[in-house]
Amino acid sequence: MKYLLLIIITSFISCQAQTISLEEAAQCQINPNCPDFTYAKDINNSLNKYVGTWKGTFDGKVYEVKFAKKEFQGNDIKDDLLIGRIKITDSNNQIVYNTFNETDDKKTHFKGLYFQSNLQAYVMYFSGPWATSCINRGTVHLFMNINYPTKMSITYLPQNDITDGDCPSTFISTIPEKQTINLIKQ
Amino acid sequence: MRKKVSLLMLMGLVLLLSGCREELDYLDNNTQNTYQLSKDNVKTQILQRKDYEARSFLKPSVDAVNAYLKSQHAAPVSSSSKVSSQDISGIALYTDVFEEVSYLNATYYSFYLIGTEAEPYEKKLILKYTDHQLAGKYILSYQRLNDFRIAPNSFRLEKLVSSPSSGNENSLIMSEISLSVGCTNYTITTFNCGHDGNHSNGQFCEVDGIRMPYDVVSSVYTANCQPGTAGGTVGTPGDGSGTGIPTGGGPVEGGTGTDQTPDIITLPTTAPLYVIQRPKGIICNTLNLDPEEITQINSNDNVRLRIYQYLALWGINPQLCNGIMTQEAEEFIKAALAYFKDHPNDNWQDYYNDYLATPCEQIKAQRNDATFNNNITNLQDKTSLKKETGYIQKNGGDYVYMDNANATDEYNSLALPYAPTNTYIKGYMHTHVNDYSYTNSEGYVIEKIGVKIFSPSDIKYFMQMLKNARNNNRPLGNVYAIMIATMNNYQIRFSGNSTQIKEFTEQQEMELNEDFADDMKNKKNKVKTLELGFLTFLEEKMQITGVNLYRMNSDGSTTEIHLNPDKTDTVENTCPI
Numbered sequence: 001m002k003y004l005l006l007i008i009i010t011s012f013i014s015c016q017a018q019t020i021s022l023e024e025a026a027q028c029q030i031n032p033n034c035p036d037f038t039y040a041k042d043i044n045n046s047l048n049k050y051v052g053t054w055k056g057t058f059d060g061k062v063y064e065v066k067f068a069k070k071e072f073q074g075n076d077i078k079d080d081l082l083i084g085r086i087k088i089t090d091s092n093n094q095i096v097y098n099t100f101n102e103t104d105d106k107k108t109h110f111k112g113l114y115f116q117s118n119l120q121a122y123v124m125y126f127s128g129p130w131a132t133s134c135i136n137r138g139t140v141h142l143f144m145n146i147n148y149p150t151k152m153s154i155t156y157l158p159q160n161d162i163t164d165g166d167c168p169s170t171f172i173s174t175i176p177e178k179q180t181i182n183l184i185k186q
Numbered sequence: 187m188r189k190k191v192s193l194l195m196l197m198g199l200v201l202l203l204s205g206c207r208e209e210l211d212y213l214d215n216n217t218q219n220t221y222q223l224s225k226d227n228v229k230t231q232i233l234q235r236k237d238y239e240a241r242s243f244l245k246p247s248v249d250a251v252n253a254y255l256k257s258q259h260a261a262p263v264s265s266s267s268k269v270s271s272q273d274i275s276g277i278a279l280y281t282d283v284f285e286e287v288s289y290l291n292a293t294y295y296s297f298y299l300i301g302t303e304a305e306p307y308e309k310k311l312i313l314k315y316t317d318h319q320l321a322g323k324y325i326l327s328y329q330r331l332n333d334f335r336i337a338p339n340s341f342r343l344e345k346l347v348s349s350p351s352s353g354n355e356n357s358l359i360m361s362e363i364s365l366s367v368g369c370t371n372y373t374i375t376t377f378n379c380g381h382d383g384n385h386s387n388g389q390f391c392e393v394d395g396i397r398m399p400y401d402v403v404s405s406v407y408t409a410n411c412q413p414g415t416a417g418g419t420v421g422t423p424g425d426g427s428g429t430g431i432p433t434g435g436g437p438v439e440g441g442t443g444t445d446q447t448p449d450i451i452t453l454p455t456t457a458p459l460y461v462i463q464r465p466k467g468i469i470c471n472t473l474n475l476d477p478e479e480i481t482q483i484n485s486n487d488n489v490r491l492r493i494y495q496y497l498a499l500w501g502i503n504p505q506l507c508n509g510i511m512t513q514e515a516e517e518f519i520k521a522a523l524a525y526f527k528d529h530p531n532d533n534w535q536d537y538y539n540d541y542l543a544t545p546c547e548q549i550k551a552q553r554n555d556a557t558f559n560n561n562i563t564n565l566q567d568k569t570s571l572k573k574e575t576g577y578i579q580k581n582g583g584d585y586v587y588m589d590n591a592n593a594t595d596e597y598n599s600l601a602l603p604y605a606p607t608n609t610y611i612k613g614y615m616h617t618h619v620n621d622y623s624y625t626n627s628e629g630y631v632i633e634k635i636g637v638k639i640f641s642p643s644d645i646k647y648f649m650q651m652l653k654n655a656r657n658n659n660r661p662l663g664n665v666y667a668i669m670i671a672t673m674n675n676y677q678i679r680f681s682g683n684s685t686q687i688k689e690f691t692e693q694q695e696m697e698l699n700e701d702f703a704d705d706m707k708n709k710k711n712k713v714k715t716l717e718l719g720f721l722t723f724l725e726e727k728m729q730i731t732g733v734n735l736y737r738m739n740s741d742g743s744t745t746e747i748h749l750n751p752d753k754t755d756t757v758e759n760t761c762p763i
Contacts, residue, residue, distance in 0.1 A: 025708065029635050030621070032711035040708070075705050075722070109700060113707045116633045123633075125703045130692040135599050137699055143630045155626050158599065159699065160574060160636050161643045162616060164650070165604030180627050 022046055022080065026115035042069070042080035046115070050082055050122065050142060054152055054183035060091040063181055065154070070105060081112030084124055084140075088174070097128065097174050113139070126156065128174030133165035136173050150185040229288040230453060232485045238281045244295060247313050247320060248279050251346065255279075255299065277301045279311055280461060283484040285453050292316050292447035299325075300461040307342070308458060312450045323347075324450050333498075334457050334491055343450065390531035457491035459484050460504055470507035473497075474516055479523050489526055492534045493519055540661040545679035545734050546761030548663060549744050561585055561615060562738075565670040569617050574600035576616030576670075581660060588616075605650035609658060612651065615668035616644075637706045638671035639720045640678060642698035645728060646690050648678060656684045668738070674713060675738040682732020690728075701727055718756050721749050736761070 020035065021043040028034035042048075053066045064087040072079050083105045088097040099108045109127040116123060121141040128136040138158035145151065156175035175181075238244060255277045279297040287294040292314060299309040307327040314322040322345065329340035460483050462471045475483065483490050497504060500515050525537050539551070552558045561577050568575050577585045588600060600616050621635045640648075648667040655665050662684065668677045680687075690698065702723060709719040717735065724730050737745040744761040 028708050029633070029710065032713075034711075037708075075719075075726075077708055109696070111700065111704065113703060116631075118631055118633065120630050121632065125700055127696050127700055130696050132692065133601065133604065137696065141630075141632050143626075143628065153628055153630075155630075155632060157632065157634065159641075159703075160619060160634075161599050161641050161699075162574070162576075162614075162647060163599055163601045164606075164643070164647055166601045178626070 022115055023119060025079075026117050026119060029114060030117045037077065039078040040080065040114075041078075047080060047082055047112075047122070049144060049149055050152070053186040055186050056181050056183035058179060058181040059176065061096070062089040063087075063154075063175075063183065064089075064100070064186075065183060066100060068105075072111075079112070082122065082124060083108055083112070084110035084126070086110060086126075086175075110140070116141070126175065131167070131171055133163050134167035134171045134173075135159055135161060135163060136171075138177075140175065152183045152185070153180050154183065155180050227289060228451070231286045233284050233286050234481055234485065235282045237286075238284060241295075243318075244313065247323065248281065248297065248311075251311055251323065252279055254346070278463070280459060280484075282481055283459075287451045287453070289451055290447050292321070292451075293318075294451045296326075296452040298455070298459050298461075300459065301463045307340075308455065310452065310455070312452050314447075314450065316447065322449060326450060326452060328455075330458060334494055336455070345449075453487065456487045457494045458505060460490065464507060468507065472502075472504050472507060472511060473519055474511060475519070475523075479520070482523050482527060483519075486526060488534055489522065492538075493522055540664060543663065545663070545681055545736065546744060546746060548666070548679060549677060549736055549738070550761060550763075552666075553738070553742065553744070557585060562668075562670065562675065565615060565617050566675075569620050569670060569672050571617075572619060572622055574617050574619060576600050576602070576614055578602060578611045579613045579615075580610050581612045581664075582610075602647060605647055605654065609654040612655065612660070612664050613666040613668070614647070614651075615670060618669055618671040620672050635710060636671075637702070637710055637716070638669070638673045639676055639706075639716055640667065640669055642690075642695060642702050642723075642728065644669065645678075645724065645730065645733070646695055648680075648733070649688050649690070649730075652680055652687045653689065656687060662687075673711075675740075677736045677738055677744075679734050679736065680732055681734055686730070686732040688728070688730055698728060714756060717747050718749070721747065721756065722753060725749065725753070 018037050019039040019041050020037045022040055023044065023046065024034070025037065025040035047069045050067045051069050053064065055062065055064045057063070066085045067082045070081060070083050072081050085099045085102060085108050086097060087095060087100045090096050099110065102108050105111075111125055113123045113125055115121070121143050124140045124142065126137060126140045130136065135158045138156060141155045141157070143153045143155070154175075156173070156177060156179070158173060158177055277299055278301050280300045281297060284298070285294075285296040287296070295313045295315070297311045297313075299311065308330055309325050309327045312322075312324045312326060313320065314324070325344040325346065327340075327342040327344065329337040331337050460473065460475065460480060462469050462480065464470055473483075483493065494504060496518060497515060500512060502511060502515055521541070522537060525541065526532065529536070539548075543551070565575060565577070576588050578588060579585050588602060602614055602616075603611060605611065618636050618638050621633070623631050623633045625631050644667055648665070651665045651667075652662055654660075655662050662680050662682075666677055666679050668675065705723055705727070706716070706719055709715045717737070721735060724733060724735075735747045737747060739745060743763065746759045746761060747756050748759075749755075750757050
């Protein structure tokens, strides 16, 4: 009986050790000694504040962004993360990019990765339409001030990578690079 | 004691074979005749059937010796053979490939004897012509060891002379002179192209701009030595004509002792000829070579030896009729012969470097190259920049720095030449920049943390280079990609076959990059976890096999990293230094 209790307690501790918070997992971005884990769980509900539809304007275009919180089983680690959808409308009211109607979460090409280690931003990976020899993919950083829960700003940085050929100077990324786009919760 | 003598003999042969000399001045106090064999005065050629037919003066002697040899061996003729009875009636001189060596006013022609019964000695006929007159017929024999080396002290030289007593000029009397016997010594001369001591048998020497002579076996007669003092026995007593049997230390030709040229100069055989005519009329083509390939393999001693050595590793003996050939071995032989047909000026080392060297050997050669190391160092110094930089290497070997002048802190990717149309690239090396951060217009700090191992786009470019190599018949093993980062430097190489080269659509590349970002997000800072994650991604997500990962350690060593059998961990092997 004593041994059974020990096994149960050990198993419980072990299981608990493999589940860490998103905030703890964030430290793994910079700390090589972070613990092994199998589930990065949103224990503190840190993602909840992003969930919903957001809207803002930048450089004549309207950006509508919708986030949903999902549990995602990766190759070896399970995450709680955001799945995003974007609709971009230009000044002529033409929709230039839209994944709002994409029902398959895997095909929105906008998926959460982790919190920055400084916890100032949640980082998502975004891929726009492929442009040969160019990089139209990278990270979108979501910033929120806890005092203004209906406001959010996003900044997109293209991925560092090689390109197969020179990207033409006429290329424009789907989300403008390095710019701050302010959004209001709808 | 016997062991010691054997060892000394072996060392002597090794020294003899490995000694590269511009010129051999074979002279000692006891030597009357001095032959200065050099690459300038010895001309060697490997000739083929058409050359034999053009040199009609050879035919009578060859026919005469053939007749003599057949009478000596008297082999039965196979009725089922498809080749002429002359070729299969047992022993014969092989005239499809033969050698011509010119030295001063003498010319030596060497023909291999084929179709001999299994015996420990290989033989070749050497016809010596002085001032275009036949001056001697010799049969050189030597014993072949299992590793294809010639047994030390196994050379025998037999002089064939006409018998005046028979009145028949084609009637031959055989006598023998042992290599290490009496007053005649034989030596092997090798010529050096100037490339780090490499021998250059018949290969084109870029340094001198000439085709190098082959190694030669030459005899040197010591005129004033006393018979018996040099050890061994003296050759068979003379034929009474006084024309060539060196008894008692007499000169080989006419007893003048002043001959300006050796009895024989011939190329030492490095590997047995590949012949399909076997004793008793049996035809067997163990290696499945066509006539052109047979001529080719027999025309290049060094290539033949190397091929035989590789076959030996597979347990295949080309000399045996019942040898079992594998498809792998057959493809290997045909690929090697095709290469040398296309690259007649290359030597085996060139072929080895391009097609046979292991990735570890390839990387070792790279890391011994000053330009390569300078470029690596240069890139290591640039990982702190907020833009990627790199070099491409052309197939010819030149490196080109990829000027990334248009890069910015935010858009710091590296544009490599568009691979589908720029097929001249065999490798590239590039940086993955250090992690950095900056503050945006609202005062938020953005952390830019990269993955310090090859991305799917890196791999896709690597695959495109492989595809270019395949389409242009260039060696796949020469293609490489290198990633330089503060954490580690990595290199990938391909050891698969051309069917394992994958192509990816743009849609696939996009999705792979998304998956990669997700898979690697928690592995960036743990070396072993990152390597395991990368290899797993490569195999399972990209479904690529045949690509090997190497960590180029800072101490100069290189570590090969691959997945364990159940793909739960990595296994490391240190490349031989």
